[in-house]
Amino acid sequence: MTTEETILNKILILITNHFATPELAFNFFDEDNDQKLTKGEIVKLLKEAEISGFIRGIVSSKLIDGYDKNTDELIDWEEFKLAIAKIKKSDS
Template identity: 75%
Template sequence: MGKKEEILNKIQILITNHFSTPEEAFAFFDNNADGKLAKNEIVKLLKEAEISGFIRGIVASKLIEGYDEDGDELIDWEEFKLAINEISQD
């Protein structure tokens, strides 16, 4: 299992173990309730998923780069769902 898969697996475990639904997880980490996750909110999610502090910022940037389809440097609900669906298929 590569680094990306390990990180996505930890995120899946966090969501599965601590939230009833992916929507609940998204809302929990959306601190300002704007319907989007900014980099700092994604870093918080990664911290909760026990991703090493050393790489959290890099991983957050890569997640935004990989899933931000509209180019606003934020992850909205639809983009988050795409990521969750990818995690679920592995």
């Protein structure tokens, strides 16, 4: 399993074990309720998913680069849903 797969699996485990739906997870980490996750909010999600502090900043940037379709440097709900769907697909 690659490092990327390991990280994505930890995120999926966090979401499925601690939240009834991905939307509840998104809303929990969207601290300012603007319906978008900032890099800082993503870092907190990664911390909760037990991703090493050393790489959280790098991983959060890579997640934004990979899933931010409208290039606003934020992850909105639609982008988050696509990311979760991709994580679930790669897990099966």
